[in-house]
Amino acid sequence: MLAIADLAKGFASPEVGGARVEIVRIPRFALSAGEHRALRGESGSGKTTFLHLIAGILPADEGRIELDGVVVTELSESRRDRLRAEKIGYIFQTFNLLQGYTVLENVTLGMSFGPGADRARAKSLLERVGLGHRLDHFPRQLSSGQQQRVAVARALANRPKLVLADEPTGNLDRRHADESLALIREACREAGAGLLLVSHDEDVLAKFETVQAFADINRPAGRT
Amino acid sequence: MTLPLIVYRSLRQHALSTLVTAGSIALAAGLLMAVWMVKAQSQKAFLETSTGFDAVLGARGSKLQLVLNSIFHLEASAGNLSGADYEQIKKHPAVKTAIPLALGDNYLGYRVVGTLEELFTSVEYAKGKKYALQAGGRLFAGPAHEAAIGSFAAAKLNLKAGDTFRPYHGLVFDPNTQHEEVYTIVGVLQPTNTPADKVIWIPLAGIQTMKGHDPRTASDVSAVLIQLRTPMAGFQLDLMYNRQGNRLTFAYPVAAIIADLFGKIGWFDRVLALVAYLVALVAAGSVLASIYASMSARRRDLAILRALGARRRTIFAAVVAEAATIGAVGAVLGFAVYFGLLATVAGIVRTETGVVLEVTAGHPILWIAPLAMVLLCALGGVVPAFKAYRVPVAETLAPTS
Numbered sequence: 341m342l343a344i345a346d347l348a349k350g351f352a353s354p355e356v357g358g359a360r361v362e363i364v365r366i367p368r369f370a371l372s373a374g375e376h377r378a379l380r381g382e383s384g385s386g387k388t389t390f391l392h393l394i395a396g397i398l399p400a401d402e403g404r405i406e407l408d409g410v411v412v413t414e415l416s417e418s419r420r421d422r423l424r425a426e427k428i429g430y431i432f433q434t435f436n437l438l439q440g441y442t443v444l445e446n447v448t449l450g451m452s453f454g455p456g457a458d459r460a461r462a463k464s465l466l467e468r469v470g471l472g473h474r475l476d477h478f479p480r481q482l483s484s485g486q487q488q489r490v491a492v493a494r495a496l497a498n499r500p501k502l503v504l505a506d507e508p509t510g511n512l513d514r515r516h517a518d519e520s521l522a523l524i525r526e527a528c529r530e531a532g533a534g535l536l537l538v539s540h541d542e543d544v545l546a547k548f549e550t551v552q553a554f555a556d557i558n559r560p561a562g563r564t
Numbered sequence: 565m566t567l568p569l570i571v572y573r574s575l576r577q578h579a580l581s582t583l584v585t586a587g588s589i590a591l592a593a594g595l596l597m598a599v600w601m602v603k604a605q606s607q608k609a610f611l612e613t614s615t616g617f618d619a620v621l622g623a624r625g626s627k628l629q630l631v632l633n634s635i636f637h638l639e640a641s642a643g644n645l646s647g648a649d650y651e652q653i654k655k656h657p658a659v660k661t662a663i664p665l666a667l668g669d670n671y672l673g674y675r676v677v678g679t680l681e682e683l684f685t686s687v688e689y690a691k692g693k694k695y696a697l698q699a700g701g702r703l704f705a706g707p708a709h710e711a712a713i714g715s716f717a718a719a720k721l722n723l724k725a726g727d728t729f730r731p732y733h734g735l736v737f738d739p740n741t742q743h744e745e746v747y748t749i750v751g752v753l754q755p756t757n758t759p760a761d762k763v764i765w766i767p768l769a770g771i772q773t774m775k776g777h778d779p780r781t782a783s784d785v786s787a788v789l790i791q792l793r794t795p796m797a798g799f800q801l802d803l804m805y806n807r808q809g810n811r812l813t814f815a816y817p818v819a820a821i822i823a824d825l826f827g828k829i830g831w832f833d834r835v836l837a838l839v840a841y842l843v844a845l846v847a848a849g850s851v852l853a854s855i856y857a858s859m860s861a862r863r864r865d866l867a868i869l870r871a872l873g874a875r876r877r878t879i880f881a882a883v884v885a886e887a888a889t890i891g892a893v894g895a896v897l898g899f900a901v902y903f904g905l906l907a908t909v910a911g912i913v914r915t916e917t918g919v920v921l922e923v924t925a926g927h928p929i930l931w932i933a934p935l936a937m938v939l940l941c942a943l944g945g946v947v948p949a950f951k952a953y954r955v956p957v958a959e960t961l962a963p964t965s
Binding site: 388389392395397398417418421422424425426430432436437438439440441445449450452453454457494 | 566569570573574576577864865868869870871872873874875876877878957958961
């Protein structure tokens with residue numbers, strides 16, 4: 341479902357006088373349909389950049405990303421946006437909910453960039469994550485755990501093939517983190533979506549059957 | 565659905581700046597429409613106000629002054645013409661009607677004008693419209709000390725049929741110059757929306773024989789309002805009085821003389837219009853500044869939208885649409901400003917000249933100005949929209965791990 345080959349990404353760094361510093365170089369990586377995998381990595385190791393590359397938020401410098409039969413790295417930015425809206429759900433550490441929008445709008449708006457807003461499905465998902473009674477509330481009126489549940493509903497709204505979760509429990513206490521993680525995995529299973537989660541939290545990683553060290557797959561060349 | 569929702573939520577999130585900016589647009593749109601309409605309506609109203617006459621004959625002097633004095637009841641009289649001059653023009657074969665006016669008195673600032681009953685019985689003050697009296701009233705009769713009062717003056721002076729008054733000498737009210745004669749109001753005229761509404765009409769002889777006026781000029785008149793049999797006759801009389809003669813002035817055609825007035829003060833219109841354009845530009849600039857200034861606060865939301873799959877062009881369009889919406893809200897509110905301004909100006913013009921501006925009249929500017937404001941605001945939104953277009957998603961979103 342996800343196949344990556346010779347992927348590389350670097351940035352100009354002011355710390356080295358503007359020279360390009362390679363952050364990501366992944367010779368090979370694959371994830372099967374419906375598979376759940378966790379990547380262990382320290383802060384600053386390039387995990388988020390890796391997820392952004394898969395999501396098409398950042399263009400790759402080199403290499404190839406194929407998602408569900410589509411070569412992401414060959415698409416224009418606009419097509420990558422479309423692909424992200426249709427095939428990828430993204431869960432952020434800081435939830436990244438739109439504060440001026442209601443809970444229901446946060447979910448339907450994401451849908452509208454893809455296959456189209458479906459209020460009934462959005463309501464059903466929010467009920468599934470236990471927020472059926474908070475549809476018209478704004479994110480600031482919710483607890484952190486509830487906000488993350490909205491983010492989960494939003495990520496699954498477009499029936500994605502792949503859910504990318506970037507330290508999704510980083511802003512939650514242990515109890516809420518465990519609940520949230522269980523919800524993410526369960527919801528992905530129900531939707532048949534693959535899950536690629538990155539974290540440095542051993543408690544989170546311990547919940548996964550397959551955990552891979554990001555350092556084992558990422559071998560940046562360093563300064564070039 | 566997506567774009568309207570994004571625009572609506574963004575406007576709600578920045579409600580205060582939205583309202584302030586829309587307010588400035590409303591002022592600009594209202595001012596622009598009002599300036600234009602006051603200009604258009606004034607010209608139309610003044611040009612159409614000939615009170616049914618083609619020309620005016622008066623003492624030697626300015627044609628404009630003669631028209632303003634005798635038709636609009638503004639300005640001072642340039643002097644009188646003799647009863648013989650009146651009789652001569654009245655009998656001229658090219659003249660259909662000649663109505664003399666005697667001016668020189670007022671009552672509490674409202675002109676008291678002497679004339680003939682014929683003005684009210686024979687003349688159409690506008691096409692198909694003759695003077696009429698309100699119920700229970702009648703016209704003054706012969707040389708009696710009676711008066712028929714225009715509707716505006718009656719309302720302002722709180723006078724009705726049966727009331728009496730003593731005129732004051734001169735066209736400007738001076739409490740020390742009251743005449744002895746007591747006049748009785750015998751009728752109130754129906755509104756005509758012409759300067760005649762603010763005049764107190766008395767018999768011609770009333771002014772001519774008022775105590776305190778020079779008895780040697782008792783047969784003089786201030787001006788003669790003239791209806792011609794043919795337009796060509798006007799040019800013949802113009803030649804006769806203005807080029808060959810040197811005692812009298814023949815003002816013809818009335819509309820052309822008023823048009824000449826507007827031509828002379830055209831620069832004032834242009835200055836007003838320029839000010840209105842500048843206000844409109846500043847208002848559009850305020851939209852630009854308002855949205856641009858809030859861009860830092862919006863960056864995260866824009867990046868989230870992009871991460872959810874919104875295209876750059878969607879973000880660009882949302883910001884431009886937001887600016888245009890502020891312009892549209894402002895333009896709609898601008899109509900309140902417009903009606904307020906126009907009603908105020910119309911009231912002043914009515915009080916000062918008796919000319920009525922149509923506040924509710926239609927004009928292309930009433931859709932051109934709002935549309936132009938919306939387009940200007942949308943244009944003003946392009947700069948912040950480019951900023952929004954360029955928001956780097958990865959950099960703006962969550963901190964890197």
